[in-house]
Amino acid sequence: MRIALRVVCFGLLLVAAGLIRVPFAAAEDACIDCHIALREERLSRPAVKIKDDYHLARGLGCQGCHGGDQTAIDNKAQSHSPAKGFLGKPKRHAIPESCGRCHSDPTYMRQFNPSIRTDQVKEYYTSVHGKRLREGDQKVPVCIGCHDVHAIRAIKDQMAWTYPTNVAETCGRCHGNADYMKAYKIPTDQLEKYKQSVHYEMLTKRADLASPTCSSCHGSHGATPPGVDSVANVCSHCHVVTADLFARSPHKSAFDELGMPACVTCHSNHDITQPSDAMLGGGEGTPCATCHESDSAPLKKAAELRARIEGLSSRIDQATAILTRAEHAGMEIGSPRFELLAANESLIKARAATHSLEVEQIKTDTDSGLVVAQKSLESGQGLLAEVQFRRKGLAASMLIIVAVLVGLFLKIRQVDRRKGSG
Amino acid sequence: MTGIRITAWLEERIDLWPLRHFIGKKVIPVHRHTVWYYFGGMTLFLFVIQVATGILLTLYYRPSGEEAYESVQFIMTDVQFGWLVRSIHSWSANLMVLTMMIHLFSVYLTQAYRKPRELTWVTGMLLFGIVLFFGFSGYLLPWNVLSYFATKVGTEITGQFPLVGHVLMRLLRGGDEVTGATVSRFYGIHIAILPALTTLILGLHLFLVQKQGMSVPPVVEQAHRGQPLPTMPFVPNFLLRDLFGWFVTIGLLAALASLFPWELGQKADPFAPAPAGIRPEWYFVFMFQSLKYIPAKVGPFDGEVLGVLGFCLGGLFLLLVPFLDKRSAVGEPSPLFRSIGIVIIAYIVIFTFLGYFAPAVK
Numbered sequence: 001m002r003i004a005l006r007v008v009c010f011g012l013l014l015v016a017a018g019l020i021r022v023p024f025a026a027a028e029d030a031c032i033d034c035h036i037a038l039r040e041e042r043l044s045r046p047a048v049k050i051k052d053d054y055h056l057a058r059g060l061g062c063q064g065c066h067g068g069d070q071t072a073i074d075n076k077a078q079s080h081s082p083a084k085g086f087l088g089k090p091k092r093h094a095i096p097e098s099c100g101r102c103h104s105d106p107t108y109m110r111q112f113n114p115s116i117r118t119d120q121v122k123e124y125y126t127s128v129h130g131k132r133l134r135e136g137d138q139k140v141p142v143c144i145g146c147h148d149v150h151a152i153r154a155i156k157d158q159m160a161w162t163y164p165t166n167v168a169e170t171c172g173r174c175h176g177n178a179d180y181m182k183a184y185k186i187p188t189d190q191l192e193k194y195k196q197s198v199h200y201e202m203l204t205k206r207a208d209l210a211s212p213t214c215s216s217c218h219g220s221h222g223a224t225p226p227g228v229d230s231v232a233n234v235c236s237h238c239h240v241v242t243a244d245l246f247a248r249s250p251h252k253s254a255f256d257e258l259g260m261p262a263c264v265t266c267h268s269n270h271d272i273t274q275p276s277d278a279m280l281g282g283g284e285g286t287p288c289a290t291c292h293e294s295d296s297a298p299l300k301k302a303a304e305l306r307a308r309i310e311g312l313s314s315r316i317d318q319a320t321a322i323l324t325r326a327e328h329a330g331m332e333i334g335s336p337r338f339e340l341l342a343a344n345e346s347l348i349k350a351r352a353a354t355h356s357l358e359v360e361q362i363k364t365d366t367d368s369g370l371v372v373a374q375k376s377l378e379s380g381q382g383l384l385a386e387v388q389f390r391r392k393g394l395a396a397s398m399l400i401i402v403a404v405l406v407g408l409f410l411k412i413r414q415v416d417r418r419k420g421s422g
Numbered sequence: 423m424t425g426i427r428i429t430a431w432l433e434e435r436i437d438l439w440p441l442r443h444f445i446g447k448k449v450i451p452v453h454r455h456t457v458w459y460y461f462g463g464m465t466l467f468l469f470v471i472q473v474a475t476g477i478l479l480t481l482y483y484r485p486s487g488e489e490a491y492e493s494v495q496f497i498m499t500d501v502q503f504g505w506l507v508r509s510i511h512s513w514s515a516n517l518m519v520l521t522m523m524i525h526l527f528s529v530y531l532t533q534a535y536r537k538p539r540e541l542t543w544v545t546g547m548l549l550f551g552i553v554l555f556f557g558f559s560g561y562l563l564p565w566n567v568l569s570y571f572a573t574k575v576g577t578e579i580t581g582q583f584p585l586v587g588h589v590l591m592r593l594l595r596g597g598d599e600v601t602g603a604t605v606s607r608f609y610g611i612h613i614a615i616l617p618a619l620t621t622l623i624l625g626l627h628l629f630l631v632q633k634q635g636m637s638v639p640p641v642v643e644q645a646h647r648g649q650p651l652p653t654m655p656f657v658p659n660f661l662l663r664d665l666f667g668w669f670v671t672i673g674l675l676a677a678l679a680s681l682f683p684w685e686l687g688q689k690a691d692p693f694a695p696a697p698a699g700i701r702p703e704w705y706f707v708f709m710f711q712s713l714k715y716i717p718a719k720v721g722p723f724d725g726e727v728l729g730v731l732g733f734c735l736g737g738l739f740l741l742l743v744p745f746l747d748k749r750s751a752v753g754e755p756s757p758l759f760r761s762i763g764i765v766i767i768a769y770i771v772i773f774t775f776l777g778y779f780a781p782a783v784k
Contacts, residue, residue: 330683332498332505394680401673408666415658 030079031062031070049150052159058112065090065098093133095142096121123222130222139180146170146220162220165204167213168194190214193271212238231269232262239263245356265290277313280306280354301359308366309350315373316343322380329387336379343372448635449653450660453642458528461521462631463664464671468518469620471675472556475511476613483563485609487602490565491689498686509679515557517671519705522553530743530763533750534637540744542634545627547741552620557703559612565605570690571700573608574600579713582730599692640755707777708770709733736766 035047050056055064063070067085072078080086090098100121102108109116120143124130129140144152146161153160161170172191174180181188194200194214202211217226217234226234236243246252246262255262266287267275282289282299292298319340323333346369353362432438450459482501484493497504526546529535535543562573577600581591596603638651654660702710709729716725739746749756 330681330685332495332683332686334495334686335499390680394676397676398673401669401676404669405666405673408662408669412659412662412666415662416654 028073029061029070030073030075031066031068033073034076034079046150049148052151052153054152054154054157064102092138092142093136095144096124096130096133099143120221123219126224127219127222128224139174139183141174145174162215164209164211164213167215168200171214190270193268197270197272198274199272210238231264235263242352242355245352245358248358249356251357275351277306277310277351280309305354305359305362308362309347309354312343312347312350312366312369312373315370315377316340316347319343319373319376319380322377322384326380326383326387329384331383331387333380333383336376336383339372339379340376343369343376345369346372444632445657446655448632448656450636450656451638451642452652452654453638453646455528455532455639455642458525458532459636459660460664460667461525461528464667465518465521465525466624466628467664467668467671468514468521469624471514472511472518473617475507475514478507479511480613483609485563485606487565487605487690490563490602490605491686494564494686498683505683506679509682509684510675512684513675513678513682515560516704517675519553519557522550523705526550527763527767529637530740531760532637532639533747533756533759534639535744536637536640536747536750536753537744539630539634539637542627542630543744544741545623545630547737548623549620549627551737552616552623554705556612556616556620557705559608559616561703562600562605562608563612564686565690566687567690567694567697568687568700570600570692571696572702573604574696575700575710576702576706577604579726579730582724582726583734584727584731601692640750640753643753644755701777704774708773711773711777711780740766 032047032050035043038044038047046062050062055061061070062068063085065087066089067087069079069081069084069086078084080088104118104121106118109118124143125134129142132140133142147153148161155162157163158165160166168191175186176188176191178188199211199213202208203213215223216237218224232243232246243263252262255265266279279286280288281303282292282294282296288299288302292302319336323337323340327333346365350362350365350369353365429438450456479497482493482497482504484490494508497508499505501507529543529546558573558576562569577591577594580594581587583590592598594604594607595601596607642651701707712733713726713729716729718725720728743759744751747756747759750759
């Protein structure tokens with residue numbers, strides 16, 4: 001009886017599920033229904049891909065871009081009728097305008113998102129891509145080159161080609177293809193270089209979506225290489241303090257005079273690695289040595305600053321190591337570790353101050369950091385001494401306890417014997 | 423010499439003869455299960471350590487969300503031997519729960535709960551509940567990340583009780599959330615309400631133990647039928663053995679506190695996400711793990727509610743076992759209840775093990 005009841009309930013659930021499917025099945029689309037059954041992959045693929053499309057999910061089907069009549073089920077003549085505005089496959093050069101019919105119309109777009117921008121097409125034509133398209137270059141990307149075609153996703157969608165972690169690969173499909181880019185005579189190693197950068201690591205390994213990708217520096221719709229004059233402005237969007245310090249430095253006017261771009265001269269552009277103290281000074285391969293002669297006064301000064309910064313860094317490392325040892329020995333290190341943060345702050349400030357070349361400021365920062373780091377180091381040493389004191393105290397206590405236990409054992413034997421003899 | 427003088431001075435004023443007589447004639451049965459008799463005294467000894475170290479900690483501890491963590495940090499770093507007092511308090515609390523569990527299940531398996539010791543068992547079970555609450559309330563007091571989230575989860579489970587759950591949860595938390603108010607409340611419970619209850623019930627428990635003497639397991643009684651069991655005097659033979667065990671415990675506590683001082687962790691941040699792998703104190707882990715395995719819905723009922731009710735029924739069964747086990751009441755071995763006890767112990771051990779080593783259940 002119970003089993004029969006379960007079977008009936010399960011059957012009812014199946015019927016209910018079937019009923020729930022009906023409305024979806026009823027939403028028929030002449031374009032999708034017909035194209036999905038076509039044998040030619042070129043023609044069936046759009047019908048498969050469009051199921052993931054952002055527009056379709058909001059009721060905008062094929063006819064929005066291709067014209068025709070998507071309600072004319074099983075009627076190709078009607079659905080492909082020029083009278084119904086059927087365009088077929090839009091010409092590549094016409095695609096920006098085609099998308100712009102909606103995306104450049106603030107009144108239309110407002111109904112979907114009141115704060116959405118509508119200047120993409122206008123901006124696109126200011127980009128190198130847009131300008132070349134107008135000149136008749138059919139290889140440059142248009143909207144679908146970066147946003148995909150038929151499976152266009154919102155940029156917040158992690159599967160979207162334009163999602164921050166996917167942008168580099170999207171750009172790299174053309175810019176990393178040496179054959180494709182041959183005619184343009186520009187490097188094609190940007191993607192590989194970018195993948196070695198600290199920015200790529202932050203973006204993909206530490207999931208920091210604020211970390212820059214191609215479009216952060218080059219722009220997206222208006223993609224253009226930043227000129228020599230504007231590189232510092234690009235970097236300063238994030239590195240505000242550093243850019244400000246550099247603007248106050250003697251390097252600023254010197255770089256301007258020599259026509260050298262700020263930031264990238266020392267840090268490179270696509271393969272920006274984590275800066276290190278070794279960059280400072282006159283050693284082989286250091287950025288300073290590319291302009292300054294060896295044994296020159298600026299290089300000597302740089303070496304001195306490097307020694308100060310490395311001295312502080314090394315003292316912080318020592319303090320951290322000793323505090324970690326104390327922590328592993330079970331000591332409470334909350335306070336000294338918190339204090340050590342101030343030394344780290346001084347180190348960061350001193351490193352940043354190298355951009356301004358304000359020697360006195362760097363000395364002040366390193367000196368104050370050293371005082372704090374030394375204090376933390378001494379705290380750590382004190383804690384390790386305390387560990388030893390505790391161990392010795394434990395050993396002494398154990399001796400007393402063992403002596404008492406031996407005494408008790410002998411006493412127990414004695415009282416047991418007394419009882420036995422009694 | 424001084425001791426004799428003091429005793430004589432007291433004798434002149436108070437009649438100590440009944441006490442001397444009682445101590446003089448108190449004996450402990452000697453048989454193959456005598457070793458279990460030591461765990462009650464061991465638990466009592468650890469409780470005394472808890473009281474002593476707890477009183478010392480109250481001198482510096484400040485029960486509020488703003489100061490609790492910092493005051494414990496101060497105890498650990500600035501107060502002379504504060505680290506030792508706190509570490510001993512924490513380690514002995516855990517050892518006390520362990521020895522109490524051993525005491526409880528040894529009494530259960532030797533059927534010492536049977537007539538006429540039903541009340542001793544009931545008071546012991548109440549003390550066990552109080553000790554678990556001592557542990558639960560004390561765990562929050564350092565106000566660190568782990569204790570905060572463990573208390574949050576623990577009080578949420580309390581909230582699953584049918585009808586009274588929500589009221590009980592609010593009563594415990596002192597509001598809808600675990601806040602500084604919860605710390606103040608738990609502190610009051612930890613150092614005033616629970617000690618007062620313990621004093622009353624422990625007094626009754628010890629009185630009953632002294633009045634009724636030590637129980638002998640039915641199997642031992644049957645084996646020695648007709649023959650008197652060998653005994654040893656409580657003073658000094660058993661007491662010296664007790665002392666031996668207590669000194670071993672002191673040595674163990676000193677080693678644990680010195681080599682593995684009880685860590686403080688990071689200060690609680692109610693706005694931070696819960697850290698991965700949070701779990702309550704080890705003695706609650708078997709319940710915590712069991713709740714993870716229960717499906718969200720069991721028929722029309724919430725799985726968690728059923729789980730909580732199940733634990734309540736389990737506790738009620740243990741509390742009432744002297745009245746349910748009819749065979750032991752007439753002095754016969756009771757294999758059924760013995761088997762149930764072994765299953766309960768196996769369940770606690772296995773689920774505690776799973777709580778620490780099984781892959782996470784989603």
